[in-house]
Structure formats: C-alpha cells, structure tokens
Amino acid sequence: MITAVLVDDHPVVVAGVRAWCALADPPIEVVDAGPSVAVAWLDPGASADVVVLDLQLGASGVSWGDLKRLVDAGRQVVVYTMRDDRETALTCLDIGAFTWVTKAEGESHLVAAIRAAAHNEAYTPPALSGALGTDTNPNRPKLSDQEINVLLSWFQCESKELVAAELNIKVSTVNSYLARVRGKYASVGREAPTKAALVARAIQDGLVTVDEL
Amino acid sequence: MTGRTEQHLLRTGVRYALGVRTAVAGASSIAALFLVPAREPAVLVAVVLGLNAWNAWFAYRFPRGGRLVPADIAVMCAVCLSQPWTTPAATSAEGTVLWMLAGVAMTVMTYAWLLPPRTYVVATVLLVTAQLAGYAIAAPDRWLSGAPFQLWIVVEAGLSWMLYRMLRRGARNADSLVAQRESARRTAAIADARRSDEREYLAALHDTASATLLMVGNGAVGGRRELAAQASRDLDVISGRIGTASGEVDLVATLREAAAHTPLTVRWQLPERLSVPAVEAAALANGTREALTNVVRHAHVDEASVSLSHNGNHVTVRITDDGVGFDPASLNGDRYGVTRSLVQRMERIGGHAEVISRPGAGTTVTLTCDLTAPEPPSEDAEMIGANLMGRMRWAAVAINLVILLGLDLPKLIANWNVYPSPWTQVLFMAALIAITLVVAWRRTLGRWTWVLAGAVLAISIAAPAAMPAELWHTSAHWSFREAAWTLVVVGIEWRLAALATVLVVQHAVTLVHIGLSDLDGAALPGVVNATVMVLSYQLAVGMIAALMRPIAASAAQAAHEQERLRTADAVSEQLSQDRRDRYAELGRTAAPLLAGLASGDLDPADPAVRRSCATEAARMRRLFAEDSTAPDPLLHELRACIESVEGRGLTVAFAERGDRPAVPERDARTLAEPIVAALATAVSKARVTVVGAGGQVTVSVVADGPDGDLMHVKSSWRGES
Numbered sequence: 001m002i003t004a005v006l007v008d009d010h011p012v013v014v015a016g017v018r019a020w021c022a023l024a025d026p027p028i029e030v031v032d033a034g035p036s037v038a039v040a041w042l043d044p045g046a047s048a049d050v051v052v053l054d055l056q057l058g059a060s061g062v063s064w065g066d067l068k069r070l071v072d073a074g075r076q077v078v079v080y081t082m083r084d085d086r087e088t089a090l091t092c093l094d095i096g097a098f099t100w101v102t103k104a105e106g107e108s109h110l111v112a113a114i115r116a117a118a119h120n121e122a123y124t125p126p127a128l129s130g131a132l133g134t135d136t137n138p139n140r141p142k143l144s145d146q147e148i149n150v151l152l153s154w155f156q157c158e159s160k161e162l163v164a165a166e167l168n169i170k171v172s173t174v175n176s177y178l179a180r181v182r183g184k185y186a187s188v189g190r191e192a193p194t195k196a197a198l199v200a201r202a203i204q205d206g207l208v209t210v211d212e213l
Numbered sequence: 214m215t216g217r218t219e220q221h222l223l224r225t226g227v228r229y230a231l232g233v234r235t236a237v238a239g240a241s242s243i244a245a246l247f248l249v250p251a252r253e254p255a256v257l258v259a260v261v262l263g264l265n266a267w268n269a270w271f272a273y274r275f276p277r278g279g280r281l282v283p284a285d286i287a288v289m290c291a292v293c294l295s296q297p298w299t300t301p302a303a304t305s306a307e308g309t310v311l312w313m314l315a316g317v318a319m320t321v322m323t324y325a326w327l328l329p330p331r332t333y334v335v336a337t338v339l340l341v342t343a344q345l346a347g348y349a350i351a352a353p354d355r356w357l358s359g360a361p362f363q364l365w366i367v368v369e370a371g372l373s374w375m376l377y378r379m380l381r382r383g384a385r386n387a388d389s390l391v392a393q394r395e396s397a398r399r400t401a402a403i404a405d406a407r408r409s410d411e412r413e414y415l416a417a418l419h420d421t422a423s424a425t426l427l428m429v430g431n432g433a434v435g436g437r438r439e440l441a442a443q444a445s446r447d448l449d450v451i452s453g454r455i456g457t458a459s460g461e462v463d464l465v466a467t468l469r470e471a472a473a474h475t476p477l478t479v480r481w482q483l484p485e486r487l488s489v490p491a492v493e494a495a496a497l498a499n500g501t502r503e504a505l506t507n508v509v510r511h512a513h514v515d516e517a518s519v520s521l522s523h524n525g526n527h528v529t530v531r532i533t534d535d536g537v538g539f540d541p542a543s544l545n546g547d548r549y550g551v552t553r554s555l556v557q558r559m560e561r562i563g564g565h566a567e568v569i570s571r572p573g574a575g576t577t578v579t580l581t582c583d584l585t586a587p588e589p590p591s592e593d594a595e596m597i598g599a600n601l602m603g604r605m606r607w608a609a610v611a612i613n614l615v616i617l618l619g620l621d622l623p624k625l626i627a628n629w630n631v632y633p634s635p636w637t638q639v640l641f642m643a644a645l646i647a648i649t650l651v652v653a654w655r656r657t658l659g660r661w662t663w664v665l666a667g668a669v670l671a672i673s674i675a676a677p678a679a680m681p682a683e684l685w686h687t688s689a690h691w692s693f694r695e696a697a698w699t700l701v702v703v704g705i706e707w708r709l710a711a712l713a714t715v716l717v718v719q720h721a722v723t724l725v726h727i728g729l730s731d732l733d734g735a736a737l738p739g740v741v742n743a744t745v746m747v748l749s750y751q752l753a754v755g756m757i758a759a760l761m762r763p764i765a766a767s768a769a770q771a772a773h774e775q776e777r778l779r780t781a782d783a784v785s786e787q788l789s790q791d792r793r794d795r796y797a798e799l800g801r802t803a804a805p806l807l808a809g810l811a812s813g814d815l816d817p818a819d820p821a822v823r824r825s826c827a828t829e830a831a832r833m834r835r836l837f838a839e840d841s842t843a844p845d846p847l848l849h850e851l852r853a854c855i856e857s858v859e860g861r862g863l864t865v866a867f868a869e870r871g872d873r874p875a876v877p878e879r880d881a882r883t884l885a886e887p888i889v890a891a892l893a894t895a896v897s898k899a900r901v902t903v904v905g906a907g908g909q910v911t912v913s914v915v916a917d918g919p920d921g922d923l924m925h926v927k928s929s930w931r932g933e934s
Contacts (some may be wrong), residue, residue: 010428
C-alpha cells in the first residue's frame with residue numbers, strides 16, 4: 001500500500017485529505033499528519049513514500065527551505081497549496097517538487113498525484129499545466145507549439161477527453177505530451193534526485209530523446 | 214494656507230527683526246550718551262533711556278499681539294523731534310546725529326517684517342519726515358544737508374522690503390514643492406498600505422475561511438468537530454475585528470480586543486492605558502494576534518502571557534509561551550508561522566520584531582516600535598534651503614548693486630575731477646560689480662569665494678590708495694564702508710562667524726589704513742558710529758542668510774510631522790473603508806455559511822451545503838486573483854457575469870495564467886460576451902480561465918450543457934502593438 005505523510009496546519013484540510021486517501025481505490029495510508037514539517041522527518045512519516053506538503057503560505061511566508069531539504073533527501077514531494085499562481089508553481093518544480101496541486105483541484109487530482117509520485121510517473125494537473133504553458137522564463141525548456149497547445153488546453157478544460165477532441169489527437173497522446181513536457185522541465189535548472197529520476201523515466205519511456213534535452 | 218516654511222520664515226523673521234532693532238538702537242544710543250556733547254544732556258539721557266525701555270517693551274509685547282504700532286511710530290517720531298535738545302550746538306551733517314539715524318533706519322528696515330505693506334509705507338514716510346523736521350529745527354541754516362540721508366533711508370526701506378518679499382516668495386515656492394512631494398509620497402503610502410493590507414487580509418482568508426469552504430465544497434466530510442472550531446475562527450478573520458481608526462487609540466484596549474478570541478488563557482501585564490497612534494496600535498495588535506495564533510497552532514500549551522511596556526517613546530509588546538518551542542537555526546525560521554510577516558509588519562512602521570525560541574524552552578516574541586517622528590527626508594530640507602538661499606543670494610546681489618550704482622557711483626561721478634586718475638576708481642568699481650555678478654551667475658563657487666573676498670579686501674585698500682590722503686574722509690572715498698557689501702554677497706553661504714570676522718577685519722583694516730589717528734576728537738564718534746551702523750546692516754543681512762538653513766531644517770521637520778499625521782489619517786481611513794467594502798462583499802454570503810458550519814446547523818455532507826461552500830470558495834479565489842488597487846476591466850467584467858449566474862446555483866471555478874496586456878473596457882465586454890452566453894446554458898458547473906501568452910488574451914469557459922456534454926467556448930483578443 002502506498003504511504004503518505006501530510007504537512008498542513010489547517011485541521012479541516014488534514015481531516016479531508018485523510019478521508020480522501022482512505023476512500024481511494026486502492027487506499028493510500030496516511031501514516032502521519034501535522035502542522036509542522038517535522039512529521040515528514042520523524043517516524044512514521046520519515047519512511048512514507050510521498051510527502052504532501054502545504055507550502056504554509058500567507059502569514060508565514062513560503063517555506064521553500066523545507067521543500068528543498070525534503071527534495072535533497074530524495075523524498076517525493078507533492079506540493080499541495082492554496083496558492084494558485086504561475087511563479088509559485090514554477091519555483092516548486094525548479095526546486096524539485098514532484099508535482100504541484102492546488103487545493104481547489106480537489107480529491108481526484110491529489111489522489112492521482114500521490115499515486116503517480118509513489119510510482120515515479122509524471123503527473124501534471126491543470127493548474128500546473130497552465131503555469132508551464134505560459135512560462136516566459138528565458139531558461140525554460142524548448143517546447144513545441146503542439147506541446148504548448150496541449151498544456152493550455154488541459155489548463156482550460158480540465159478534461160483530457162475534451163483536449164483530445166479539440167486537438168484531434170488521442171487521450172493517450174495528450175498524456176504523453178504532458179509527460180514529455182514534465183521530463184523536459186525536470187532536465188533544466190537546479191539539480192535534484194527526483195528530477196533526475198523523472199528525466200530517466202521520460203527517456204526510458206521514449207517520450208524524449210537525449211538530443212531534445 | 215500658509216505653508217510650514219513660510220510660517221517658520223515669518224516667525225523667525227519677526228523675532229530677529231525685533232532683536233536686531235533693539236540691539237542696534239540700544240548700542241548706538243548708549244554710545245551717544247558718552248560721545249555726544251548734547252545741548253541738554255539731561256534730555257539726551259531721558260530720550261535714550263526712554264527709547265530703550267520702549268524698544269524692550271515693544272520687542273516683548275509685539276509677538277503677543279496688540280495695537281502697538283501707532284504708539285511705536287509716535288515714540289520714534291518723538292525721538293526724532295528731540296534733536297533741538299539732544300544734539301550738539303554745532304551739528305555736522307555726517308556727525309553726531311548718526312546714532313539717531315542708525316536707530317531710525319534700523320527701525321524702518323525691520324518694519325518690513327512687522328507691518329503690512331501700506332502701514333509700512335506710511336511709517337517710513339512719517340519717520341523720515343519727523344527726522345528731517347527735527348534736524349531742521351535743530352539746525353535751521355543747513356537742514357537741507359540732511360535730506361540725502363533721509364532719502365537713503367527710504368532706499369534702504371525699499372531694499373529691506375525687497376529682501377523680505379524675495380525670501381517670502383522663496384518660502385512659498387519651497388512650500389508648494391514640499392506639498393507636491395508630500396502628495397506624491399502620500400499617494401504612494403496609501404497605495405502601499407492598501408496593497409499590503411489587502412495582501413494580509415487575503416493571505417489570512419487563504420489560510421482560513423477559503424481553505425475551509427474549499428474542503429467542504431470538495432466533499433471532505435471527516436472531522437466535524439475540527440470543522441466547527443475552524444469555521445468559528447474563520448468568522449473572526451472575515452470580519453477583521455481590528456479596524457484601523459484615525460488619530461490616537463488606547464493600545465491596552467486594542468491588545469485585549471486582539472486576544473479576545475484566542476482559546477488561550479492570557480496572563481496580562483499591562484499599564485492602565487497607553488495612547489499611541491492608530492497605525493502603530495494596529496500593527497502591534499495584529500502582531501500580537503498572530504503571535505497568539507501561533508501559540509495555539511504550534512506551542513501545544515493553552516496559556517500565554519502578554520506584557521506591554523513603554524520607555525519614553527519606545528513601546529514593547531512581549532508574547533511569551535512555555536510551549537515546545539523550536540530551533541530557529543536548524544529548522545527553517547519561517548516554520549514558526551508568523552516570523553516573516555511579523556518582521557515585515559513591524560518594519561513597515563519603523564519598528565522591530567524578534568522571535569526567540571529553543572526546543573523545549575518556549576517562545577518569546579518581542580514587538581517594538583518607536584513613536585518618535587522619524588527624520589524628515591533630507592532632500593526636503595535641502596530643497597527648502599536651496600530655495601531660500603537662492604532668493605537670499607539674489608536679494609544680496611540686488612542690495613549690493615543698488616548700493617554700488619545708486620550710492621557709490623553718484624559719489625564717484627560727483628568727485629570725478631578731484632581724482633588723480635578717475636578711471637582707476639571706475640576700474641575698482643567695475644571689479645566689485647563683476648565680482649557681484651559672478652556670484653549671481655555661478656551658484657557654486659566653493660573655495661573661490663575666499664579668493665573673491667581677498668580681491669574685495671584688496672580693492673577696498675587700493676581704491677583710497679589711488680587718491681590723495683585728504684580725500685579719504687570725504688565722499689570721494691566712495692568705497693569707504695560700502696565695499697564690504699560685496700563681501701556680504703561673496704560670503705552669503707558662509708557661516709555667520711566667518712562672515713562677521715571678515716567684515717570686521719575689512720572695516721578695521723580700512724579704518725586703520727586711512728589713519729584714524731589723524732582725525733580730531735569731534736569727528737571720531739561720527740566715523741565710528743557710521744562704521745558700526747553700516748556694519749550692523751551688513752551683519753543683519755548675513756544673519757538672515759545664516760538663518761535660512763535652520764529655518765529650512767525646522768520647516769522640513771514640521772512639515773514632515775504634519776505629513777506623517779495626515780498620511781496616517783488618510784491611510785487608516787482608506788484601510789477602514791477597504792475593510793468595510795471587503796466585509797460587505799464576503800459578509801453577506803460567506804459569514805452565514807461559516808456560522809452555520811460552526812454551530813453545526815449546516816451539514817457539510819448535504820449536497821446543497823457543499824455546493825454553496827464550493828461557490829463561496831470559488832468567489833474568494835476570484836477575489837485573490839483581483840487586485841482591487843489596480844482595477845482590471847477584464848476581470849471585473851468576468852466577475853460580474855460569473856456572479857450573475859451563481860445566483861442560480863451554478864459553481865464557477867476561475868483561474869488565470871500568464872502575462873496579459875491590459876484589455877480596454879469596451880473590448881473586455883466583447884471578450885466576455887461568448888462566456889456570458891455559455892454560462893447561461895450551463896447546468897451545474899463551469900470553469901472560466903484567462904490565459905495571457907504572446908500578447909494575446911484568451912478567455913475560455915468549459916461548462917456542462919443541458920444534454921450532459923461538456924462544452925468549451927473560447928474568445929481571444931490581441932492588443933495593437
């Protein structure tokens with residue numbers, strides 16, 4: 001069974017995520033949860049497959065340092081945040097977060113992201129997809145027009161069927177476009193073990209070639 | 214309204230005018246007691262004592278108001294008319310009445326600062342006439358020889374008036390520039406405060422009410438008890454209980470109010486009351502509340518202590534708990550919730566926040582702020598000073614040119630035939646004029662002023678040296694005493710002590726050079742008195758110049774304090790208004806929902822409650838996307854049409870990405886039209902997005918249609934570039 005540890009200081013969020021994970025099929029075990037990142041470093045959280053990390057935005061400022069330390073320790077971190085803006089998303093990816101899910105995206109995306117993280121598969125929810133599609137950073141990886149179309153369409157529709165119909169491609173193609181972009185992003189910027197793993201995975205799955213990176 | 218600089222200039226001007234007049238008239242009249250062989254010595258003593266007593270009284274009373282001016286003019290006229298008794302039998306025009314001339318001239322000149330223009334003219338005419346009349350009675354055979362002196366007093370009155378007007382205009386000019394700067398600074402401060410207040414409020418909403426509603430909307434049903442407790446805390450945040458009021462508030466009451474809703478037992482150590490400006494009180498109270506919230510969240514204890522102390526202008530609030538604490542060095546300092554926002558909040562009001570903690574040893578948060586007015590922006594004092602000094606320099610230049618061309622040049626021309634070489638004298642005068650003009654054109658001369666001053670000194674020695682010694686005590690010696698005016702122009706920016714020293718040296722050197730010892734005893738007091746009189750005018754002008762920088766500094770300080778108060782008022786008024794507006798917006802819909810969740814009246818599992826929560830959470834998220842201080846027509850338009858459909862139970866999610874050009878209002882409406890149409894047919898859910906990329910804005914809506922299918926509508930706009 002996949003195990004996760006949850007770092008969030010909002011009691012209702014903690015209760016909600018625990019419930020979603022318990023109801024997931026197959027269920028995900030939340031081994032510990034708490035308002036401080038210490039739960040991810042101490043047992044039983046220290047051995048959880050996935051860390052779901054609230055960036056503790058707002059009054060406290062962004063806890064980038066916590067994210068960095070977890071990533072550098074090789075943890076699979078799913079950032080789960082109230083914040084819904086491009087810069088936060090891109091910074092999280094650059095640091096090496098596995099993926100970035102906004103709290104507005106709810107149950108299905110969070111559960112899917114945890115599961116993907118546990119299996120080291122790319123997962124790009126719509127909010128993150130919009131951030132990648134509108135990235136104007138000069139160091140961004142080179143994306144094709146079609147890749148950008150898929151990213152933006154996924155952000156707008158929140159439905160892969162709709163994206164596939166609109167762009168006249170198959171749903172599986174939509175997925176491979178998203179995975180490919182994620183692989184490209186993992187290959188730029190700051191080095192982190194999780195990013196290397198994502199790149200290796202993308203090459204292994206034939207999504208990107210070494211030349212494209 | 215009179216600005217701060219003008220006020221300070223006028224107040225200082227009146228004080229110094231009264232002081233100078235009293236001092237000069239006092240010194241010259243008391244000297245006369247010993248030097249003038251009056252026809253009626255007893256009358257002279259009575260007049261001198263009476264005049265000084267009156268001057269002292271006048272200097273004391275005038276600033277406190279009252280109709281003293283007519284009496285003052287009458288006293289001065291009486292002194293003038295006393296000449297038949299107070300002058301020697303053999304009065305010489307340039308001789309012993311000079312003490313009276315000095316006193317009257319200084320009185321007339323200082324009137325420029327004391328009287329309104331019309332009264333000033335009348336007073337000048339009356340005093341000059343009285344003095345001429347007194348002289349005519351005392352010396353009927355040669356009374357006309359006194360006329361040039363009286364005429365010169367009129368000219369001096371005009372120069373004094375000009376100096377006064379120029380400085381006043383400079384002060385006004387500086388005031389209006391300060392006002393412009395203040396207005397710009399205030400606008401920036403308000404915008405800054407609004408943005409940060411909104412950010413803080415939204416950040417608080419983000420972490421509390423919005424997350425709660427979102428989770429309920431997303432169907433998180435676990436933990437009813439936590440939900441009720443959280444919803445009740447969220448309600449406090451939404452209502453933003455600590456509003457900012459204007460003026461001063463009682464910090465003690467504000468702190469108690471800030472802690473009213475914490476579940477902690479708070480041990481207080483407070484004074485009876487402490488009044489502080491509202492801005493500081495709000496920052497300290499909000500900081501205290503955040504610190505207490507943090508104790509609740511992280512410290513694992515149920516009590517905390519809050520102490521308030523003040524030491525002079527330093528106010529310190531300390532929040533202490535005996536909880537688990539943390540190690541700021543090993544973990545991320547930000548982890549302890551509020552550290553960063555506390556520090557930023559306190560820094561904004563010029564204060565300081567410090568969080569001290571050790572694992573197992575509790576946490577102490579110390580908030581301090583300084584209530585003394587900070588230093589005014591130095592560029593203001595400099596700008597005011599430069600304005601006043603600029604006018605001062607021009608006034609000095611004008612005075613010197615009038616003296617050189619109006620007083621000295623006629624002397625030179627009248628004596629043209631007696632000079633061995635008249636063109637040499639013309640050359641010296643031309644040099645003085647040239648030096649004056651150099652100072653007028655070149656503002657920053659720095660050390661060159663000392664070179665110019667040396668040149669002036671050399672000319673004032675060379676000019677008499679180029680004429681026979683018997684001319685030295687006649688009007689042919691045109692530069693006698695008056696050359697020092699050029700020194701005043703050159704040294705206008707010097708410190709007063711430096712200028713005074715140079716002036717005294719110049720006068721002393723000239724006197725020694727032309728052989729004071731050659732004069733007979735009767736002429737000596739006249740020469741000394743005349744020199745002291747001219748020197749006192751020159752020093753007076755130098756003193757006025759030296760006052761300009763202090764006036765600029767104090768005016769800038771006063772203006773800054775006033776600005777601080779006005780800005781604080783404007784900021785708090787604007788923030789209160791913003792908070793009322795925001796509450797009006799959220800209070801209607803979000804507050805009843807949270808209240809229902811808190812009391813348990815609303816069941817979070819009920820689909821209708823979930824939908825309402827989802828709608829409300831979506832509404833808050835749109836609020837986060839919109840910056841109310843920089844209205845965006847497109848977001849405004851979209852928000853309006855989303856809100857119009859929310860009424861019928863449709864939940865609309867909103868998200869935006871990318872940098873987009875500003876869409877004009879008309880185009881925003883066109884852009885939103887297809888969205889409105891699509892939303893109109895949506896059944897239960899819709900997602901509206903705005904994407905900006907490559908100068909293009911795309912608005913899109915995905916909604917469930919009546920037949921159960923998803924429909925997707927997009928519209929794009931490209932700015933003309």
